[in-house]
Amino acid sequence: MKLQNKILRFVISGGVLILTSSFLIYELIATHRDMSDYMKYIVDKGESAFLYDKYQNQLIISQFARKMDDRPSAAAVARACASVQHRGKVSGLNIDGKGYSPLHGSLSVGNKPCNQWVNDLPALEAFDAAIANMTVWKPVLPNEPRPNKHFRYYIDLMNQYVYFNSPVIINDPSLTSWNFLYGSRLGISPGSLENLFLGRTVVSSIYIDTFTRKNILTFLTPVYKQEQLKGIVMVDLSRQDMHDIFNTRDRPLVWRYLDITFTDLDTNAHIEVHRSASHLLSYVHYSRPLAENMQVEVSLDVMYFLLSSWKLFLFYLVTTLAVLHLVRTHFRLYRTVSKENISDGLTGLYNRKILSTVQSMRLQRLTEQGVGIVVIALDCDKLKYINDTWGHDEGDRAIIMLARAISATIRKSDYGVRLGGDEFCIILVDYEEDEGRVIVERIQQNLQQIDTNNRVSFSWGAYKMRSGDTLDEAMKIADQRLYQDKKS
Numbered sequence: 342m343k344l345q346n347k348i349l350r351f352v353i354s355g356g357v358l359i360l361t362s363s364f365l366i367y368e369l370i371a372t373h374r375d376m377s378d379y380m381k382y383i384v385d386k387g388e389s390a391f392l393y394d395k396y397q398n399q400l401i402i403s404q405f406a407r408k409m410d411d412r413p414s415a416a417a418v419a420r421a422c423a424s425v426q427h428r429g430k431v432s433g434l435n436i437d438g439k440g441y442s443p444l445h446g447s448l449s450v451g452n453k454p455c456n457q458w459v460n461d462l463p464a465l466e467a468f469d470a471a472i473a474n475m476t477v478w479k480p481v482l483p484n485e486p487r488p489n490k491h492f493r494y495y496i497d498l499m500n501q502y503v504y505f506n507s508p509v510i511i512n513d514p515s516l517t518s519w520n521f522l523y524g525s526r527l528g529i530s531p532g533s534l535e536n537l538f539l540g541r542t543v544v545s546s547i548y549i550d551t552f553t554r555k556n557i558l559t560f561l562t563p564v565y566k567q568e569q570l571k572g573i574v575m576v577d578l579s580r581q582d583m584h585d586i587f588n589t590r591d592r593p594l595v596w597r598y599l600d601i602t603f604t605d606l607d608t609n610a611h612i613e614v615h616r617s618a619s620h621l622l623s624y625v626h627y628s629r630p631l632a633e634n635m636q637v638e639v640s641l642d643v644m645y646f647l648l649s650s651w652k653l654f655l656f657y658l659v660t661t662l663a664v665l666h667l668v669r670t671h672f673r674l675y676r677t678v679s680k681e682n683i684s685d686g687l688t689g690l691y692n693r694k695i696l697s698t699v700q701s702m703r704l705q706r707l708t709e710q711g712v713g714i715v716v717i718a719l720d721c722d723k724l725k726y727i728n729d730t731w732g733h734d735e736g737d738r739a740i741i742m743l744a745r746a747i748s749a750t751i752r753k754s755d756y757g758v759r760l761g762g763d764e765f766c767i768i769l770v771d772y773e774e775d776e777g778r779v780i781v782e783r784i785q786q787n788l789q790q791i792d793t794n795n796r797v798s799f800s801w802g803a804y805k806m807r808s809g810d811t812l813d814e815a816m817k818i819a820d821q822r823l824y825q826d827k828k829s
Contacts, residue, residue, distance in 0.1 A: 349672075350668065350669075350672045357664045358665075361660055361664070362657075364657070365657045372646070372649075372653075373624075376624070376625045376641060377625055379595070380625055380626075380639045381629075383587055383589060383601075383639055384629050384637055384639060386586070386587065387583070387631075390586045391631065394491060394576050395543050395560055395562065398493075398560065398562040398576055399562065401468060401472060401493070401574055402562060402564050402574055404467045404470065404471035405467055405471065405574070406464075406564065406566075408464040408466070408467040409571075411464070412460055412463070413459060413460065413462045413463055417443070417462060418459050418462075421434065421441060421443075422456075422459060424440045424441035425450075426440050428511070430452075431449065431451075431511050432449075432450055432453075433447060433448045433511070434450075435447040435508055436449060436511045437510070443462070444462070444466065444469060444504075445473070446504060446506040446507050446508055446509070447504070447505045447509045447510075447511060448465070448504045448505075449502060449503045449504075449505075450501075450502040451501065453501060457501075458500040461500060461502075465495070468506070468574075469506060491576050491577060492506070492507060492576070492579075493574065494506060494574075494575055494577075495572055495573070495574050495575070496572055496573045497571065497572040498571065498573070499566070499571050499572070542562065542563070543560055543561065543632075545559065545560050545561070545605075545631075545635045546559055546561070546605055546608070546610075546634070547608065547610040547635075548608075548610065549610075550577070555579070556580070556610055556612045557578065557579055557580075557612075558577070558578045558635075559575050559577045559578070560576050561573050561574075561575050580612055580613075580614060583601075583603070583612065583614045584614055587601055594645060594648060595641065595645060596615070597618050598617045598619065598644050598645035599639065599640075599642075599645075600613075600615065600616060600623075600638075600639070600642070601613075601614035601615045601637070602638045603637050604635070605635060606634045606635070607634045617640075617641075617644075618642075618644070619642055619644045620642060621642060621643050623641070623642065623643070624642060626639070626640040627639045627640070685759040687740065687741065688740060688744030688745075689744065689748070690744050690747065690758060690759045690765070691757065691759070692759060693758065693761070695758055696766075696812060696816075700812065701812035701813070704768070704806065705806075705810070705811065705812075707770065708806045709808050712770065712771050713769075713770075713771055713772050713774075713805060714770060714806040714815075715768075715769040715772040715776070715803055715804070715806075716766065716768055716803065716805075716812070716815040716816055716819045717766070717767040717768075717769065717781065717801055717802070717803045717819060718764070718765070718766055718801060718803075718816065718819035718823040719743070719747075719764075719765040719767065719781075719784075719800070719823065720762075720764045720799060720800055721797060721799050722797075722798040722799055722827070723798070724739060724740075724763045727796060731796075735796075739763075739792075739797045740762075742791045742792050742797055743763075743788060743797055744757070744759060745787075745791055746784045746787040746788035746791055747767060747784055749787045750780060750784045750787055751767060755769050755770055756768040765799075766816060766819075767780070768812075772805075773805065774805040781801050781803070784799075785799075800823050800826045800827040802820060802821065802823030802824070802826055804819040
């Protein structure tokens with residue numbers, strides 16, 4: 342293949358690679374942008390769930406506040422005081438099995454006398470009723486679970502008791518000594534209390550749960566009485582609760598390779614909501630604060646990209662290889678057609694078309710530059726005798742054997758040409774005239790090896806081109822010397 346054709350093929354192949362790779366890069370960028378938007382959607386979905394829980398807390402507080410000034414009847418007071426249970430240093434209602442039915446959950450009062458907290462029973466019953474009868478409308482997307490009722494409790498700072506909406510077995514004496522206010526227990530820390538006293542409507546924090554000893558995200562909503570902080574309504578979200586909130590049910594493969602982590606910036610406590618099945622490399626990372634002190638980080642492992650984009654890569658490879666194959670086939674076909682156009686069909690040598698004006702000018706330039714160009718004329722002896730004696734097939738065979746001997750002798754940079762019939766021309770590049778005789782002798786030797794019947798011989802004449810000679814002139818001189826050789 343000529344150098345210019347090789348360069349053209351290289352340029353076209355490079356263009357194909359650039360075109361298909363540009364398409365691949367565009368699709369990868371679009372996929373990355375789509376996944377970044379999806380990460381934002383995941384966080385938005387979680388934030389909406391948190392807002393829903395905060396809103397529910399406000400509704401509960403409104404029901405609680407309506408009953409704050411109500412007083413229980415004397416019978417209710419007597420029943421409540423009589424129902425107080427004791428477990429070591431722990432005292433309260435429903436702390437060791439059901440004992441006081443008007444309340445659904447457990448009330449831990451420590452060693453506080455009954456008359457100090459009993460007046461809050463109507464408000465606590467309203468607290469239970471508000472949680473049990475939550476009818477707040479919330480849209481539910483397809484494949485999304487209905488919102489669960491999360492674990493809620495109320496901490497009264499004025500009367501120093503804790504009320505859990507669900508029955509719990511309380512064994513931790515810190516709940517009775519009230520030390521949890523200073524040890525970040527039950528989600529309350531000095532920083533959280535300070536924010537509530539400063540008028541914050543909702544405070545969030547991550548703390549180690551007293552019962553499960555695992556990190557839990559909690560939202561603290563203040564309850565005020567006569568413009569003073571009376572207590573705090575709290576809702577806890579466990580890792581499983583957050584798992585249900587953020588689960589990407591519409592894209593299971595995303596969930597498999599998704600990392601979600603919550604971090605409390607005040608305490609550096611964190612909750613790993615979900616961990617990727619592999620940890621090769623973060624493909625998409627998204628981080629956003631959900632509150633003044635709460636940060637959520639969502640990242641997608643590159644394994645998702647590999648598994649979800651294999652069809653795209655396959656299409657890219659197949660398309661690129663197919664187009665490159667078409668380019669290669671085109672140039673191969675072009676080369677074949679070009680070769681057939683200047684090749685002799687019987688012998689495979691060049692035909693007369695190779696001896697063009699352009700070729701003549703090229704050989705003239707080489708001659709002027711001092712490169713030796715030797716032109717040899719050959720023809721097959723007694724071809725008519727061979728045709729008449731053994732038939733035209735044997736005559737063609739004689740021509741083919743002579744052509745094979747020529748091909749086996751000359752270099753690829755030389756030219757072996759069949760002019761027609763039994764006439765041949767050889768153009769040797771960078772040779773002297775004496776070396777042309779050596780080439781003829783080698784052709785004779787190769788012919789003897791091929792022609793086992795010793796029927797084929799040839800005559801020849803050689804001429805070295807001189808400055809100013811044309812190819813036609815050189816061939817005529819070589820042809821004249823051939824006839825001199827034939828006569829001799």
